[in-house]
Amino acid sequence: MADNIPGSRKTSTPALVPSTLGIVCVDFDGTLVDSQHPTDQSVHPSLVRLIERLRSEGVLWVINTGRTLEGLKIGLEIAALPFTPDYVITEETSLLVPAPDHPDGWDTHGDWNLQRDLAFRSLLAESGHVFEEIRTFVTRQTQARYLARTDGTGGLDEIIAASEAEMERICHRIEEVRRAHGADPLGYQRNTIYLRFGHRGFQKGSTLARLGTSLGIPAERIFAAGDNLNDLPMLDPEVAGWLACPGNSHPLVRETVQRHGGYTARSHTGEGLTEALRFFGFGG
Ligand SMILES: [Mg+2]
Incomplete structure (x- = not known):
């Protein structure tokens, strides 16, 4: 099927016109830049030009x-972008807006981060025994490192496995423990050998959706692109009407982007995003 070929053109023409685009939301590592590249971690010039133009149109x-x-x-400093993002979402759940007067240069947007911290704390209080069981398994039966973050502010415990195969084994165990305890809100985001526990209600997708809601921009006016497993929650038509992934994606x-009728680029990272935005008619 042509739609399953990377970089293939879909037969239908996208129904929206460029002026309806409200947000371009992209993952950073492996999507915007090739962070594994030994020397070049810049953003592809074609994408820099395109984003600059879209921003001048209010996107x-x-x-x-x-x-x-x-x-x-x-x-961002290494990538040497000529402009600052209008918003950033860090650690998949922290919604921030530029704030030149703030010591960090960024401040929270709305009360989302506060809601997340409260949800994390109540998850910790209710599911401490679940974390402990997983921690015992990881420390005794794997080579992985278990990093405990006790207060829940900004994030929960993390695991760094020795290999992807080991992480598969750990995820399998987490699912077993979750099922045994009925710990429904307990979720996790996995990216290669890294895993961060979280709350199912707070991930890249729900955080982007909240940003859209707070700005009055509906999902159908949002473009989202990512390359790895932790991007899956935002690569969802409920969150973004325009979905894409670069050619180097997991x-x-x-498969997810294709299933939702999105665009899988042939080119890698930033060049792939330019390809996708052009395909959707946002290329100018
Ligand atoms: Mg990535």
Whole structure:
């Protein structure tokens, strides 16, 4: 089927016109930049030009990443973008807006982060025994590192596995423990050998959706793109009407984007995003 071929053109023409685009939201590592590249972690020039033009037309530019704010700032500095994002989502759940007077240069947007912290704390209080059971398994039966973050502010415990195969085994165990305890709100975001526990109600998708709601921009006016498993919650038609992934994406991400009628680019990272935006008619 042509739609399953990376970079293939869909037969139907997108119904929306460029002026309806409200938000371009992209993941950072592996989507905006090739963070594994030894020397070049810049944003592809074609994408820089395109985003600059879209921003001049009022489209908001949002980065949605698993990085911490400090980590993202470093990445942005290396990427040497000529403009600051209008909003960023860090650690998949922290919604921030530029604030030149703030010591960090960024401030929280609305009460989403507060809601998340409260949800995390109540999850910790209710599911401490579940975390403990998983922690015992990880420390005794795997080579992975278990990083405990006790107060829940900004994030929950993390695991760094020795290999992707080991992370598969850990995820399998987490699912077993979750099922045994009925710990429904307990979720996690996994990216290769990294895993961060979270609350099912707070991930890249729900955070982007909240941003859209707060700005009066509905899902059908949002473009979202990502390359890895932690991007799946935002690669959802309920969150964004325009979905895309670069050519270097995880197979499950490609499959998800195709299933939702999105665009899987042939080119990698930023160049792939330009390809996708042009396909949807936003290329000018
Ligand atoms: Mg990524």
